[in-house]
Amino acid sequence: MTTLQSAPSATDAAAPAARKATLFAALAAGLVLVAVLAAIHVTQGSSSVNVVDLWNVITGNGDDQAAAVLVASRVPRLLAGLLVGVSLGVAGIVMQTVARNILASPDTLAVNAGAYLAVVAVTAFGISVPLLTGSLIAFLGGLAAAALVLGLAAGGGGNGNGAGTVRLVLAGSAIALAFSALTTMLLLLFAEETTGLFAWGAGTLGQTSLDGVAQLGPVVLATVLVLMLFAHKLDILALGDDTAAVLGVRVRRTQTIAIVLAVLLSASAVTVAGPIGFVGLAAPAIVRLLAVRIPGLQRHRALIPASAIMGVIVVLGADVLLRLIFGGAAGVEVPTGVVTTLFGAVFLVILARKLTDTGATGSAAAFALSSTASPRTRRLLIVGAAVLLVAVAFVSLLLGDAKLLAGDLLNWLTGQAGPVTEFVLNTRMPRVLAAILAGAALAVAGAVVQAVSRNPLAEPALLGVTGGAGVGAVLIITVAPLASFWAVTAGGLLGAVAAAVIVFGLAARGGFAQSRLILIGIGVSAAAGAIVSMLIISTDPYNGAKALTWMSGSTYGRTLPQLIPVLIAIIVATPILVGARRDLDVLAQDDDTPRILGVPLGRTRLGLLSVAVVLTATAVAAVGVIGFVGLVAPHAARALVGGRHALVLPMSALLGALLVCVADTLGRTVIAPGQLPAGLLTAVVGAPYFVWLLWRSRRTS
Structure with missing residues (x-):
């Protein structure tokens, strides 16, 4: 029996050649575009030499x-x-x-x-x-x-x-x-x-x-x-x-x-x-x-x-x-x-x-830590953290470029301190309070964002909110160098709101999917960083240290009136979050449970995220851009007191305040009279912790 094989048609034979021709045409088109851009590029510059001169x-x-x-x-x-x-x-x-x-x-x-x-x-x-x-x-x-x-x-x-x-x-x-x-x-x-x-x-x-x-x-x-x-x-x-x-x-x-x-x-x-x-x-x-x-x-x-x-x-x-x-x-x-x-x-x-997002809640849970302590022990841990914060604040008031004694602080409190001691403590007290308030605000904002997005890796810095606040504040500083602190705060708030609207608006279409939310946030953060660099370099290229210090998070030069916005934000947010503590517990589970329990999902998410944005913006206005506090503090809080937000929120606030206060104290002590911004030290501490979380999830996966 003979098997007949049809000869390849002209169309079949021409197909590879056509594909090669298309490929070469595409590469040639790219080279032509490069040549055009190069021709335009070489005619541009700051000098008056034009295309005729170059020719x-x-x-x-x-x-x-x-x-x-x-x-x-x-x-x-x-x-x-x-x-x-x-x-x-x-x-x-x-x-x-x-x-x-x-x-x-x-x-x-x-x-x-x-x-x-x-x-x-x-x-x-x-x-x-x-x-x-x-x-x-x-x-x-x-x-x-x-x-x-x-x-x-x-x-x-x-x-x-x-x-x-x-x-x-x-x-x-x-x-x-x-x-x-x-x-x-x-x-x-x-x-x-x-x-x-x-x-x-x-x-x-x-x-x-x-x-x-x-x-x-x-x-x-x-x-x-x-x-x-x-x-x-x-x-x-x-x-x-x-x-x-x-x-x-x-x-x-x-x-x-x-x-x-x-x-x-x-x-x-x-x-x-x-x-x-x-x-x-x-x-x-x-x-x-x-x-x-x-x-x-x-x-x-x-x-x-x-x-x-x-x-x-x-x-x-x-x-x-x-x-x-x-x-x-x-x-x-x-x-x-x-x-x-x-x-x-x-x-x-x-x-x-x-x-497509495959990183559902289950994979995110690999990052979460849970406490095995008893309820009484968890409450004692919160009390212990509060006592430790008071002790750290006390030590922070004594340390810096000028070392003081406890008696100096007592004399200052009773109005009997000398002029040098009074000057030192009058400038140091607002810095310590700024670190405590901003740290607490960022940590609570991080805990809220993590619960609402059901993502333990989400935090204001990684989601672009902190970067947006930085853009708003730096824009005000560069456009109007003599602008009041309240104008800078308003700029930071508007920037944070704009970033939050972009990130959560784009991520909402996918139901706040874990991968999508974080990647969009990182993209917005990168854009915010680029905009800040452009503002700094184009307006004050020879004085970048000033903006670098602010963008790295610093309490330098803070006064008590400048702490009013973040203090008001914390005071207003506290009863709201206390009332929403059970809603946060439910939102952290899945989408179905809140609906079954009658929690309005969209409205509750929007309200809680708004609280987190305001806390972040006022904290950035108070101390500049500080990263990782909103990630590290809530994680450590869950490891100590479990997942209930009635305990997570206060513990997060205390741990965030501790982290920023310690970082600020070290920053103005270790190289005194020089100073290091607190945000740099929190990043040096927070990044390894974040890496450890990733490594831990790798092992559990």
Whole structure:
């Protein structure tokens, strides 16, 4: 019996050629767009040299001034944009493949934060190193951060959605916040040695010569070529560890090599231009979205060059847009990284809304701690925390740049103190009260947000509310430097409300799903941080320490009248939350139980979240931006007194007040007469605790 096989038709034969033609056309279109952006980019700047002058220079008819501008400023900035775009675009696509997570990037893996910390640390201690050595230092810092984040994110994950996604971004955000706190601490302690690094830390393409691009360009090119050789293995790796192992790929070795090369690319970009944010997230994610419509773009042999091209488009596009809107001088004053971070934050929010959420209450419960103590012991613990707070406040009044004795405090209280003692305590008492009130407000706000969202990892800082309050307050400070404290407080309140409306409004569509809520909050926080950096640098670039101190959370210079807003907020919130304590218990369970018990779900959530927003905004106005208090204090409270909010709320308030008061005391004592903002110390304490929570959930998963 003969089997007849039909000859391939002309259509079938032409299909692969058509797919290749489409792919090449898409890549060519990207290159054309890069060329157009480059042409526009090289004509922009703060000098009066225009496109005609530059053309004359290119054709050999230009004057010396135009040639100097082109060679010394325009071309180095353009080449830096090309190098950074290629580096971050390729690094992002490789990290996404290794982590099998579309939200993996140099930012979400804290690579940029680790590299930045390493560079600042070396500079702060006066160590002068060549450019390539500096790149190696940045590489080691970024590699350590990536290893830590990937280790914490492993386990209990998904396939790029739900629990796996939120775990990765949360781990990266926690490590990045801790590294940022250490970096800010170094910038404040070594202000002279690190002059200019704050603006550089936001990511700027401004170059003084071609040295950086000339030395690191070959490193980037060689790294990209090596990754192209690994393209086939990356294709197989994307199928999963088991499949890759069956097909002969050594999974761990391939993953390690890929991550090391991706971090090397990120470190090169940081060395040249500072940590330009979210390019490594947005560029590869856009390419992956295009790959659905462009045949052949799914393979890494096409994904890698496409991501490189898209990275350049994002970087140059942001720089061109920045100078088109604000003028040529904006390229000097406002870092390009601010624009890319804003763009990337919006993109993160869009991706978060599209992700399916598998991290339900059950997985969140892995983070929650519960007490086994008896009811009597729990009440005694609350009393003990209150006594401890009084003792810490007493000690805090005695310590600082001027050490006092208990008798001095007694004389001050009875009006018999000398002028020096009276001056010291008159300025120190408002600071201690500010720390206590703000700590209590932030902790209670965190406990409320966690209960309403049924997410033990939610807190005002991670959900963008604290960042929004910071934007509002800094905006008032920069627009009207002589504005009253009440105006700054109003600005902080409006900013917090705006951030809360955005975050909870976007997350409400998915029923406040755990992953979506946190990812949207992190995106809004990133955007808020970028806006604050832009406000500081564009209005007062040479006095960043003042705003840095405020954004890091400080009680310096506080007076008793400035504490009235947060005091009023606490007084008003207390009876509301006491009356809603059982509603909080019910809301923390699920959506069905409140409905069965007749609790109006939407209205109750909105009311409680409004209370949390007001508490957060007034606390930020009182002491600046302090992170992790709203996370650590409620968790510790549950570990001590259980999950009933009748006990959790007062214990959270006491522990939050203790945490900020101790941090403030240490900040103005350990390096006296110098001072460290309290928010930096709470971040240094809170970030490891947050990491431990992630590690604990990894083990239980």
